[in-house]
Amino acid sequence: MTDPIMSPGEQRPEPVLAGERNQTLDVLRGMAILGILVLNIQSFAMPSFAYIVPTAWGDFTGANFAVWLASHLLADQKFVTIFSLLFGAGIVLMAERQQAKGLSAAGLHYRRMAWLALFGLLHAYLIWYGDILLTLALCGAAAYLVWRLPPAALVGIGLVAIAIPATCWGALGMTLSHWPDEAIAGLEHDWGPAAIEEARWEYQVYNAGWLAQMPHRAMMALYLQTFVLVFHSFWAISGLMCLGMALYKAGWLTGQASAWTYHLALGLAVLVGLPVIGLGVMHNMQRGWDATWPFVGMQFNYWGSLLVAGGWIAAAVLLVRHQWLSRVRQALSAVGQTALSNYLFQSLLCTFIFYGHGLGAFGDITRLGQLGLVLVVWSIQIALSLWWVRRYRFGPMEWLWRSMTYRRRQPMRRVANL
Numbered sequence: 001m002t003d004p005i006m007s008p009g010e011q012r013p014e015p016v017l018a019g020e021r022n023q024t025l026d027v028l029r030g031m032a033i034l035g036i037l038v039l040n041i042q043s044f045a046m047p048s049f050a051y052i053v054p055t056a057w058g059d060f061t062g063a064n065f066a067v068w069l070a071s072h073l074l075a076d077q078k079f080v081t082i083f084s085l086l087f088g089a090g091i092v093l094m095a096e097r098q099q100a101k102g103l104s105a106a107g108l109h110y111r112r113m114a115w116l117a118l119f120g121l122l123h124a125y126l127i128w129y130g131d132i133l134l135t136l137a138l139c140g141a142a143a144y145l146v147w148r149l150p151p152a153a154l155v156g157i158g159l160v161a162i163a164i165p166a167t168c169w170g171a172l173g174m175t176l177s178h179w180p181d182e183a184i185a186g187l188e189h190d191w192g193p194a195a196i197e198e199a200r201w202e203y204q205v206y207n208a209g210w211l212a213q214m215p216h217r218a219m220m221a222l223y224l225q226t227f228v229l230v231f232h233s234f235w236a237i238s239g240l241m242c243l244g245m246a247l248y249k250a251g252w253l254t255g256q257a258s259a260w261t262y263h264l265a266l267g268l269a270v271l272v273g274l275p276v277i278g279l280g281v282m283h284n285m286q287r288g289w290d291a292t293w294p295f296v297g298m299q300f301n302y303w304g305s306l307l308v309a310g311g312w313i314a315a316a317v318l319l320v321r322h323q324w325l326s327r328v329r330q331a332l333s334a335v336g337q338t339a340l341s342n343y344l345f346q347s348l349l350c351t352f353i354f355y356g357h358g359l360g361a362f363g364d365i366t367r368l369g370q371l372g373l374v375l376v377v378w379s380i381q382i383a384l385s386l387w388w389v390r391r392y393r394f395g396p397m398e399w400l401w402r403s404m405t406y407r408r409r410q411p412m413r414r415v416a417n418l
Contacts, residue, residue, distance in 0.1 A: 023333055024255040024320045029086055030336030030385075031316055034378055035079035037346050038071050041370045043130045044350040046363060047199035048220060053289040057199055057363065064367040071371075073277050077305035078312060080132065084237045085309070087136055088244025089253050092147050109144050112405045113137040119340075119401070128347045129220035135233050142234075143241040154246035161239030165232040166302055173295025191291035206355050206362040213355065236302075255317045262314035269311020276304035334385035338395030342381050349377060390414075 042051050050057035054068050091109065098105035120134030146157060176184070205216045224233075247253045252261065280300020284293060320329060335342055352358035353373065354365070365373070388395065392412050394402060403410045 021337070022254050023329070024317055025086065025089065025253065026333040026336035027320055027329055028082060028253065028313060028316050028336065029339045030332035030334065031312065032079045032082040032086065033335055033339045033342050033346075034332070034381070035075055035312075036083065036343075037350075037374055037377060038075040038079075038371075039077075040130060040346065041350060041374055042071075042367070044128070044347075044354050045361070045365050045370050045373075047202040049195045049199050052293065053195070055289055056196060059366055067367040067371050069281065071367075072281065072301065073274055074308065077301055078309045080237075081240055081305055081309035082313060083132075084136070084139075084240035085244030085247060085253065085313075087140060088143055088241030089248035091140060091144055091241065092245045092248050095144075095147055106144070108405065110141060112401070113141045113144075115401055115404045116140070119344075119397070123344060123347060124221035124225070125214075125218055127344075128351055129217045129224065131221065131224075131347075133343075134225060135229060135237055138229070139234060139238040139241055143238050143245070146242060147245055149245075151246035151249045154242045154249070158239040158242030158246065161235045161242065162306075164235040164239075166299055168231065169295050170299060173292060176292070176295065187291045191293075203363040207360050208356045210355070210357040213357075253313065255321050259321075262317050265307075265310040265314035269308045269314075273304045273307030273311065277301050277308070280304070331382045331386060334389045335381060337389050338385050338398060340401060341395035341397040342385065344397060345381065345384075346377060349380070 039051075046057050054060055058064065060068065094109065094112075095105040098108060114137070117134050117137035120131050120137060123133055124131035146154065149157070179187075202216060205213055244253065251257050277300055280297065283300065284297045287293075287297065289297070316332075319325060323329075350373075354360075354362040356362070385395075391414060392399075393414055394410065394412065399410055399412055
């Protein structure tokens with residue numbers, strides 16, 4: 001979704017040629033798009049509170065617990081992290097190409113972000129409230145201001161930004177012992193009985209028609225675009241974009257860094273990241289997923305995900321560098337080249353499967369069943385993406401995005417020499 005837009009040259013945009021694409025970035029982007037569905041499907045399929053408190057809805061034993069645990073350890077926040085890093089890399093890549101042609105990148109970038117924000121608003125209010133496109137656009141607009149800085153400065157800014165929400169939530173949690181009893185009681189009520197009642201209401205709403213869903217969809221979208229954006233996601237994702245810029249400039253995201261750095265990232269993911277997240281699981285289960293989760297319980301996965309995401313990136317780089325599993329690389333690359341289209345396709349297909357204006361399976365599919373559906377959706381997306389990129393230069397939404405950004409209809413079909 002963050003692949004670069006080519007410079008228009010003499011006010012005429014040119015498509016990205018096949019030989020100019022970086023396969024590592026395409027593979028990473030495809031991996032992120034497919035991986036993000038592993039967690040998003042829980043929000044498509046179940047009431048929103050079940051994403052935070054997995055015991056709030058459905059069976060949480062046996063195979064269903066195993067699916068949740070694996071997805072939490074390996075996927076939750078990891079692929080959104082990769083997605084955000086790649087977005088930051090894409091900002092630098094686009095800006096450098098513009099500058100190399102003696103053109104200003106700022107106007108193009110902000111026009112690009114404005115259209116992405118519009119896509120995000122339409123997606124959030126008309127299809128699925130869990131949209132990330134608007135957040136990416138707003139964070140991308142802010143992150144662009146620092147793209148020229150050297151990698152070390154970008155790393156510093158990125159880590160500080162990422163630490164802001166975690167530090168604020170942690171500091172707030174330290175004040176809990178000084179809260180009045182009625183405030184504590186209110187928090188526990190909102191986290192317990194009120195949240196369960198909300199989940200039951202969601203079950204009824206999303207098994208009804210599209211219009212009946214609108215009030216809740218709009219309420220959730222607005223909550224994510226205001227409170228969550230201001231106090232959490234803006235800082236976390238903007239910081240990740242800055243890290244992505246630094247990692248791109250250092251050649252790490254494009255597979256040009258030393259081999260030992262990728263093996264180190266894999267080691268840190270396995271030996272540090274996963275154990276930290278595992279400790280968080282034990283902590284939250286012992287506490288019964290209580291109301292302290294936002295202040296303490298979320299910290300384990302928040303920080304551990306950075307290392308596990310780095311391990312996923314390292315694995316993908318080694319996959320490309322050593323030319324392993326050619327069909328897997330081709331599949332991920334094809335999905336990555338059509339990432340925006342695939343992201344929106346996931347929402348359209350999954351809301352049709354789960355919501356009342358489609359098959360109406362909301363709240364009735366176990367986590368094991370959700371995993372099966374993820375594999376089905378992946379199969380469809382990979383097959384369609386491979387078919388599409390052999391015939392067209394851009395995915396359908398990528399084509400629309402570029403055409404609107406450059407204010408000129410882009411060529412779509414491939415020609416024989418591409």
